[in-house]
Amino acid sequence: MSAAVSLVDPAAAAPADVVIIGALSPASGLVLAPGAEAIDKAMGGRLLAGLRAVGAKGRADEVTKIPTLGLTEPPLIVVAGLGDQDPAALDAEVVRRAVGAALRALSGTARVHIAIGGTSSAPGADTALLAAIAEGALMGAYSFTIYKSSPPPTPLRRLSIAAASPRDRLAKAALKRAQIVADAVTATRDLVNTAPNELYPQTLAERTAEMGRAAGLTVEVLDERALKRGGYGGILGVGAGSVRPPRLVRLTYAPPRAKTSVALVGKGITFDSGGLNIKSAMMDWMKSDMSGAAAVAATIVAAAALRLPINITATIPMAENMPSGSSYRPSDVLTFRGGRTVEINNTDAEGRIILADAIVRAAEDKPDYLIETSTLTGAQMVSLGTRVVGAMGSDDFRDLVVAAGGRAGESLWPMPLPPELRPGIDSAIADITQVTGDRWGGMLVAGHFLSTFVPTGLPWVHLDIAGPAWNAGGPHGYTPKGGTGVIVRTMLATLEELAGA
Ligand code: BES
Ligand code: ZN
Ligand code: ZN
Numbered sequence: 001m002s003a004a005v006s007l008v009d010p011a012a013a014a015p016a017d018v019v020i021i022g023a024l025s026p027a028s029g030l031v032l033a034p035g036a037e038a039i040d041k042a043m044g045g046r047l048l049a050g051l052r053a054v055g056a057k058g059r060a061d062e063v064t065k066i067p068t069l070g071l072t073e074p075p076l077i078v079v080a081g082l083g084d085q086d087p088a089a090l091d092a093e094v095v096r097r098a099v100g101a102a103l104r105a106l107s108g109t110a111r112v113h114i115a116i117g118g119t120s121s122a123p124g125a126d127t128a129l130l131a132a133i134a135e136g137a138l139m140g141a142y143s144f145t146i147y148k149s150s151p152p153p154t155p156l157r158r159l160s161i162a163a164a165s166p167r168d169r170l171a172k173a174a175l176k177r178a179q180i181v182a183d184a185v186t187a188t189r190d191l192v193n194t195a196p197n198e199l200y201p202q203t204l205a206e207r208t209a210e211m212g213r214a215a216g217l218t219v220e221v222l223d224e225r226a227l228k229r230g231g232y233g234g235i236l237g238v239g240a241g242s243v244r245p246p247r248l249v250r251l252t253y254a255p256p257r258a259k260t261s262v263a264l265v266g267k268g269i270t271f272d273s274g275g276l277n278i279k280s281a282m283m284d285w286m287k288s289d290m291s292g293a294a295a296v297a298a299t300i301v302a303a304a305a306l307r308l309p310i311n312i313t314a315t316i317p318m319a320e321n322m323p324s325g326s327s328y329r330p331s332d333v334l335t336f337r338g339g340r341t342v343e344i345n346n347t348d349a350e351g352r353i354i355l356a357d358a359i360v361r362a363a364e365d366k367p368d369y370l371i372e373t374s375t376l377t378g379a380q381m382v383s384l385g386t387r388v389v390g391a392m393g394s395d396d397f398r399d400l401v402v403a404a405g406g407r408a409g410e411s412l413w414p415m416p417l418p419p420e421l422r423p424g425i426d427s428a429i430a431d432i433t434q435v436t437g438d439r440w441g442g443m444l445v446a447g448h449f450l451s452t453f454v455p456t457g458l459p460w461v462h463l464d465i466a467g468p469a470w471n472a473g474g475p476h477g478y479t480p481k482g483g484t485g486v487i488v489r490t491m492l493a494t495l496e497e498l499a500g501a
Pocket of ligand 2: 347
């Protein structure tokens with residue numbers, strides 16, 4: 001259950017177990033961020049001296065705990081470092097990360113109050129900051145405990161944020177949006193973190209269908225028989241090696257008076273063993289191979305919760321890629337929906353195969369835009385590392401999505417589809433082959449492959465989230481270990497822009 005979030009007057013004493021304030025690190029030395037005045041006064045104006053005494057610098061991601069020893073109602077102050085920046089114009093993403101890091105340091109604390117900024121009472125003045133605080137806190141408070149046999153510590157129950165105009169309409173709307181965004185990120189992380197023995201095509205289909213129904217969306221689930229009838233040879237081929245048959249889920253959000261339509265497509269490989277070309281590395285990441293599917297489902301649900309005036313369909317192919325006597329083989333030829341054929345040469349490049357079928361289906365609705373996202377290639381990580389998403393597609397739309405992602409606090413980088421890489425996937429015997437004979441530009445070749453299924457003239461983007469979807473290292477900022485929930489915020493920001501919201 002998500003926490004109750006409220007805005008409170010900075011002068012009102014908010015009942016809490018902890019109060020979070022900010023600190024900055026200008027060259028001249030540590031200072032408190034705006035918003036800390038009341039708590040510092042209650043501490044006799046000695047907060048800065050106390051922070052210096054314990055060696056705090058106010059650097060980004062630094063978290064310092066100061067006990068109040070009975071001087072204030074909350075027994076603990078947590079100081080979130082915000083780095084060296086203009087205190088009057090705090091950077092939203094730095095705030096999200098700082099607050100997220102503070103919440104991670106407080107796991108098990110039920111009532112948290114945050115007093116960062118909130119000092120300007122001009123209508124709408126602090127709304128971006130309030131939203132960043134709420135998003136950072138709710139994303140940072142995430143924990144995934146369903147498999148723990150002993151009860152986890154109390155999760156965050158109540159979050160209050162100091163705001164100069166707590167009843168301001170814009171501030172309230174920003175807070176509501178932040179909660180919807182955080183819920184979508186949480187839903188994505190939960191699906192990604194769920195073990196693949198529990199989350200397989202049928203159960204992923206059931207869960208996303210249930211999310212869709214609860215949000216009032218139209219839901220369609222194609223089982224293996226329906227996939228056969230529909231000619232989805234790619235999804236069926238990839239799913240053939242598993243005892244758990246594949247699915248295709250379609251969610252539709254069609255609000256009244258919407259003018260624009262967007263198709264979302266997300267890769268839903270519930271576990272990627274590589275198939276007969278069995279993986280020799282990183283198989284332990286591969287429950288995250290349905291991160292695109294989870295992000296797309298959570299995004300359309302969030303768009304409905306936000307009542308965005310835009311038509312959206314989510315087309316989500318789901319399969320488990322396993323080696324067995326019934327697996328598809330390197331050198332098989334599969335026929336996609338719509339009739340095009342592909343020569344398989346590596347069963348571990350399965351994502352593009354299920355996505356081709358899904359893109360063909362999504363395009364049949366004649367959308368105005370297409371956004372596809374997938375944990376598609378290890379090459380994405382070689383190119384951009386584990387935190388930067390690779391964006392390919394039509395130049396203008398790709399750049400629009402990259403910019404929207406930047407505003408939302410996710411890192412994307414535009415990548416080319418160099419024409420000289422395209423002939424590498426010509427096939428001698430089928431319409432196209434799956435991979436080239438070498439590793440060069442592997443992320444871009446995958447983008448080329450997908451592009452051949454996108455109708456000419458349809459603005460589209462392919463977002464390769466292979467690395468960013470899964471955090472194999474330690475937690476940082478608002479990002480936990482495991483599923484990160486990445487790309488939900490980018491897709492939502494893009495949909496909002498296209499909806500003119
Ligand atoms: N799911 C993987 C890509 C991946 C790798 C995601 C590492 C996250 C972390 C994908 O299905 C895959 O195996 N791709 C191959 C393609 C290759 C055979 C052309 C790869 O990247 O090695
Ligand atoms: Zn694979
Ligand atoms: Zn895969």
